[in-house]
Amino acid sequence: MKLEEKRSMIEKIVKRYPEKESAILPALYFVQSQDNNMLSEQDVKDVAQMLGVSESKTFGVATYYTMFNEKPVGKYHLQVDTNIPATLVGAEEIVAYLEKKLDIKVGETTPEGLFTLSTVEGLGSGGTSPTVQVNATYYERMTIEKVDKLIASLKSGEMPPKDVNYNYGTECGILFKNRDKVDSTSIKTYKSNGGYAALKKARDMKPEAVLAEVKDAGLRGRGGAGFPTGLKWSFLSKEDARPIYLICNADEGEPGTFKDREVMEHDPHLLIEGIAISAYAIGSEKAFIYIRGEFAWIANILETAIEEAVADHQIADLDIVVHRGAGSYICGEETALIESLEGKRGYPRLKPPFPANVGLYGCPTIVNNVETLACVPFIIENGATEFKKIGTENNYGPRLFSVSGHVNKPGVYEYPMGTPLKNILSAAGGVNGNLKAVIVGGLSNPVMRASEIEDLRLDFDSCINAGTMLGSAGIIVMNDAVSIPKIALRTAKFYANESCGECVPCREGTYSMVYYLDKLVSGNGTKEDLNALSYLCKNIRGLTLCPGGDAAVMPIEAMLNKFQKEFEALANHKLSQNKEGASYEYHD
Amino acid sequence: MNITIKDRELEVKEGQTVLQAARENGIYIPSLCYHDRTGPAGKCRVCVVEVEGMAGLHTSCSLEVSEGMKVITDSEKVLEAQKLVVNLLLSTGKHDCLSCEQNGICELQDVAYYLGIETPAFHMADVKPEIDDSSEFVYLDHSKCILCGRCIAGCNGTVVNEVLDFGYRGHEAKVICDNDVPMGHSSCVQCGECVQLCPTGAIIDKLRRGKGRPWETHKVQTTCGYCGVGCQIDLHIKDNEVIDITGKEGVGPNFGSLCVKGRYGYHFLNDPARLKTPLIRTNGSFREASWDEALDLVAKNLNRIKQESGPDAIGVFSSARITNEENYLMQKFARATIGTNNVDHCARL
Numbered sequence: 001m002k003l004e005e006k007r008s009m010i011e012k013i014v015k016r017y018p019e020k021e022s023a024i025l026p027a028l029y030f031v032q033s034q035d036n037n038m039l040s041e042q043d044v045k046d047v048a049q050m051l052g053v054s055e056s057k058t059f060g061v062a063t064y065y066t067m068f069n070e071k072p073v074g075k076y077h078l079q080v081d082t083n084i085p086a087t088l089v090g091a092e093e094i095v096a097y098l099e100k101k102l103d104i105k106v107g108e109t110t111p112e113g114l115f116t117l118s119t120v121e122g123l124g125s126g127g128t129s130p131t132v133q134v135n136a137t138y139y140e141r142m143t144i145e146k147v148d149k150l151i152a153s154l155k156s157g158e159m160p161p162k163d164v165n166y167n168y169g170t171e172c173g174i175l176f177k178n179r180d181k182v183d184s185t186s187i188k189t190y191k192s193n194g195g196y197a198a199l200k201k202a203r204d205m206k207p208e209a210v211l212a213e214v215k216d217a218g219l220r221g222r223g224g225a226g227f228p229t230g231l232k233w234s235f236l237s238k239e240d241a242r243p244i245y246l247i248c249n250a251d252e253g254e255p256g257t258f259k260d261r262e263v264m265e266h267d268p269h270l271l272i273e274g275i276a277i278s279a280y281a282i283g284s285e286k287a288f289i290y291i292r293g294e295f296a297w298i299a300n301i302l303e304t305a306i307e308e309a310v311a312d313h314q315i316a317d318l319d320i321v322v323h324r325g326a327g328s329y330i331c332g333e334e335t336a337l338i339e340s341l342e343g344k345r346g347y348p349r350l351k352p353p354f355p356a357n358v359g360l361y362g363c364p365t366i367v368n369n370v371e372t373l374a375c376v377p378f379i380i381e382n383g384a385t386e387f388k389k390i391g392t393e394n395n396y397g398p399r400l401f402s403v404s405g406h407v408n409k410p411g412v413y414e415y416p417m418g419t420p421l422k423n424i425l426s427a428a429g430g431v432n433g434n435l436k437a438v439i440v441g442g443l444s445n446p447v448m449r450a451s452e453i454e455d456l457r458l459d460f461d462s463c464i465n466a467g468t469m470l471g472s473a474g475i476i477v478m479n480d481a482v483s484i485p486k487i488a489l490r491t492a493k494f495y496a497n498e499s500c501g502e503c504v505p506c507r508e509g510t511y512s513m514v515y516y517l518d519k520l521v522s523g524n525g526t527k528e529d530l531n532a533l534s535y536l537c538k539n540i541r542g543l544t545l546c547p548g549g550d551a552a553v554m555p556i557e558a559m560l561n562k563f564q565k566e567f568e569a570l571a572n573h574k575l576s577q578n579k580e581g582a583s584y585e586y587h588d
Numbered sequence: 589m590n591i592t593i594k595d596r597e598l599e600v601k602e603g604q605t606v607l608q609a610a611r612e613n614g615i616y617i618p619s620l621c622y623h624d625r626t627g628p629a630g631k632c633r634v635c636v637v638e639v640e641g642m643a644g645l646h647t648s649c650s651l652e653v654s655e656g657m658k659v660i661t662d663s664e665k666v667l668e669a670q671k672l673v674v675n676l677l678l679s680t681g682k683h684d685c686l687s688c689e690q691n692g693i694c695e696l697q698d699v700a701y702y703l704g705i706e707t708p709a710f711h712m713a714d715v716k717p718e719i720d721d722s723s724e725f726v727y728l729d730h731s732k733c734i735l736c737g738r739c740i741a742g743c744n745g746t747v748v749n750e751v752l753d754f755g756y757r758g759h760e761a762k763v764i765c766d767n768d769v770p771m772g773h774s775s776c777v778q779c780g781e782c783v784q785l786c787p788t789g790a791i792i793d794k795l796r797r798g799k800g801r802p803w804e805t806h807k808v809q810t811t812c813g814y815c816g817v818g819c820q821i822d823l824h825i826k827d828n829e830v831i832d833i834t835g836k837e838g839v840g841p842n843f844g845s846l847c848v849k850g851r852y853g854y855h856f857l858n859d860p861a862r863l864k865t866p867l868i869r870t871n872g873s874f875r876e877a878s879w880d881e882a883l884d885l886v887a888k889n890l891n892r893i894k895q896e897s898g899p900d901a902i903g904v905f906s907s908a909r910i911t912n913e914e915n916y917l918m919q920k921f922a923r924a925t926i927g928t929n930n931v932d933h934c935a936r937l
Contacts (some may be wrong), residue, residue, distance in 0.1 A: 003932030014629075041767050044767060045767070054744070054751070054753065054766075055766045055767055055775075056751060056752060056753035056755070056764055056765065056766050056767070057744075057750070057753045058770060059753070059755055059764060059766070059767045060753040060754050060755045060764060063755045063756045063757070063768075064754075064757045065732060072824075155837065194712045250632055345754060345757070350628060350629075350630040350647075351652050354803035383632075455905070462825070496758060496759065497758065498758070499757070499758040499759070500757055500758065500761075501754070501756075501759065501760070502631055502735075502737075502759045503630065503631050503632070503672050503674060504631070504632050504633055504634075504676055504734070505673060505676065506737070507758060507759055507761065508676035508677065508679070508680045508759065509672075509676060510758070510759075511680065511758070511759040512676065512679070512680070512710055512712060514714045515710075515713070531711075531892055532649065532710065539668055539669060539671075539672040540672065542644050542645055543633050543636065543645060543669050543672065543673075545630050545631065546635065576805075
């Protein structure tokens with residue numbers, strides 16, 4: 001493609017955004033797609049020049065995100081998710097098999113240039129693991145046999161069909177009300193089941209009344225923190241001339257979490273209606289859906305649905321832009337997400353000011369999770385009272401539980417808040433093997449021993465009382481074949497890989513935790529290494545610029561404390577051999 | 589407004605940060621990524637303090653003062669956090685002070701001293717120096733870089749050369765020039781703003797390497813002679829020789845920033861070929877002369893040319909190295925005294 005054609009494409013992309021720089025990620029995606037899935041030095045220079053930003057900034061953005069390839073890759077780029085939910089169900093075996101089959105190591109390309117093999121962090125597909133992403137396409141629920149078929153098919157130049165037979169279940173029928181419908185993504189299906197009635201009802205109400213209803217419903221954010229949604233909206237100043245932006249956080253990066261994609265992939269109009277009602281309530285005329293970059297096909301589903309909604313005059317007064325991230329866990333943090341949407345590296349901002357005051361482009365901004373926004377149509381259509389009939393006190397409404405790891409039917413299950421964990425595990429087909437440990441809120445939360453979950457109810461408050469957090473309700477189940485120190489090492493690696501590098505304790509702290517855990521797991525660790533780990537966990541907590549540091553240390557600290565004997569066994573094994581002295585000393 | 593820091597009652601200005609208030613009153617709170625000119629960044633986390641009635645730790649660089657605030661700078665929690673940061677930095681970088689140019693004026697060294705850290709607490713993989721000496725005047729060692737971002741803020745925000753930025757991420761993150769090319773091959777104009785702002789020995793003046801330790805020099809503040817802006821500079825002098833020039837922080841018009849000439853173009857000072865008196869050429873060779881003799885000769889010849897060939901036989905060419913006022917006088921001299929409009933200036937070249 002000629003430079004001028006590239007320029008006119010990029011100019012089209014620029015028009016979608018209030019500020020030019022926001023086009024940097026889509027522009028980089030575009031030039032990469034025109035250059036054999038690789039971003040050359042010249043591509044970076046071209047984008048910098050076309051968008052009027054410095055080369056260093058463009059290069060800095062390109063190298064921050066994992067989805068840009070600064071080195072050549074094969075025609076088929078095989079990327080295997082090796083995060084914990086995937087590892088629990090055999091992802092490492094798939095990687096080893098691929099290495100043998102293709103006769104290359106991870107990071108290499110076959111000599112004829114057909115395949116490049118990479119391992120990647122969680123792809124938001126923990127319930128359908130193992131997953132092999134081929135270029136932009138997910139191949140989920142993989143087995144060795146399926147890998148054989150996949151490679152054979154790719155060798156003959158054909159992308160095989162996907163297995164989309166995901167497990168799911170619902171007791172509430174609210175967020176999954178269209179889940180089993182044929183053609184569930186179309187506006188026709190959505191409307192035939194009562195869709196967009198809530199939006200019409202909302203428009204007959206005053207925006208303040210809509211906001212009050214959501215506030216009354218006690219809806220709490222489903223992204224992780226559980227902050228009351230209506231209260232968040234009410235932080236917007238009423239007398240402000242600046243535009244207000246609504247951002248739907250569809251980054252879904254928390255390992256063990258794969259629920260938002262269920263809504264977007266199967267019922268995109270539910271999300272669009274939720275966004276439209278919420279935008280009306282807060283007075284926003286421009287909304288963004290920030291979706292994780294790997295969900296390219298889901299971004300297409302959303303864009304088609306938005307076009308349908310526009311054609312059907314449902315969202316005439318609202319412009320919704322689907323913006324793809326490009327591979328960064330931290331961009332799920334709302335200020336990092338805003339920076340990323342502004343075309344920058346995903347560096348979280350210092351707070352205050354908070355986004356409701358200074359957010360996207362310096363304007364008041366509300367960031368809400370997909371599931372949160374998808375709850376809004378039900379609240380408006382049926383009223384806060386009906387919503388509050390679901391769940392437990394202070395924890396109302398339905399919840400999408402992602403269940404992964406050692407269960408017989410990993411998948412997404414819609415149950416009321418406060419449902420006992422045991423019921424969810426049963427819904428997911430029961431534990432495969434003897435239960436050892438569970439993480440209930442996505443990887444960043446303290447692990448629970450089997451003995452601690454007997455009466456555990458899955459709502460925000462019960463989980464806090466039990467010493468963990470409900471977070472994004474990503475339930476990772478581990479049976480007694482699992483080595484917790486190995487899980488701790490993989491956890492630390494994830495956070496080190498995903499640390500943005502902005503602040504010292506997270507950047508170097510996660511790097512150090514990987515060092516010590518690796519030493520322990522490989523049989524070279526000492527008691528001092530264990531002490532170093534505890535010291536790191538204790539002092540990183542509460543010290544980092546964003547919650548990312550806490551997210552990294554909380555699970556590891558819990559693993560160290562609750563499965564101390566496993567770590568000590570590793571450390572003691574080496575203790576007598578390490579006579580040259582401590583490799584670690586720290587100041588009390 | 590009244591606040592208490594470290595049990596001292598202070599009167600502070602509204603809108604100030606705790607760190608600014610502490611500094612104004614001579615109370616040391618360690619900091620690395622904060623600089624008066626680049627502002628709070630929240631990156632290093634070493635300036636954390638506790639505040640009575642507020643949970644957790646707070647970065648004093650970004651925390652605004654409020655009436656009655658009680659700030660604790662030396663609780664165990666604060667010191668442990670600061671030690672963690674410094675230990676992590678020392679363990680993951682190559683911070684050997686022995687022959688580092690920054691020894692004695694290094695902000696990381698200051699914090700380590702304050703916390704009593706002798707050797708880093710963590711012993712991990714050995715870190716190798718990562719030198720970039722491709723630039724003529726700026727010397728980089730990425731292994732001493734703590735990624736505070738001050739150089740980047742200065743390059744993009746103050747001098748707007750837009751050469752530096754962060755590249756890559758996490759532990760692999762580094763300060764890059766353009767497309768991560770060596771500085772000498774980049775679009776850098778070597779203004780040295782990054783050197784001026786660097787808190788450690790990661791970015792230093794190349795020309796001063798090995799010329800003397802900070803405590804062996806004394807500083808003389810003067811005005812840069814290269815142009816009429818009047819930038820304030822500090823000459824760093826050892827044994828009567830200028831071994832470095834830095835911009836004077838906190839003083840206008842430049843507040844520390846300089847251009848490549850002002851910062852690095854000082855070697856003429858001690859050059860043996862430097863002109864110290866006017867020279868007059870007779871019979872094809874120069875001889876030293878006094879200013880009076882030289883000026884008399886010039887005046888005499890200008891008069892002669894004007895009388896013989898008219899004023900337009902003379903042209904006046906002036907220099908950017910003199911002030912605006914002097915340049916004004918020069919054209920006035922051309923027009924009023926000599927009577928010609930033949931006036932030009934080296935900045936037009």
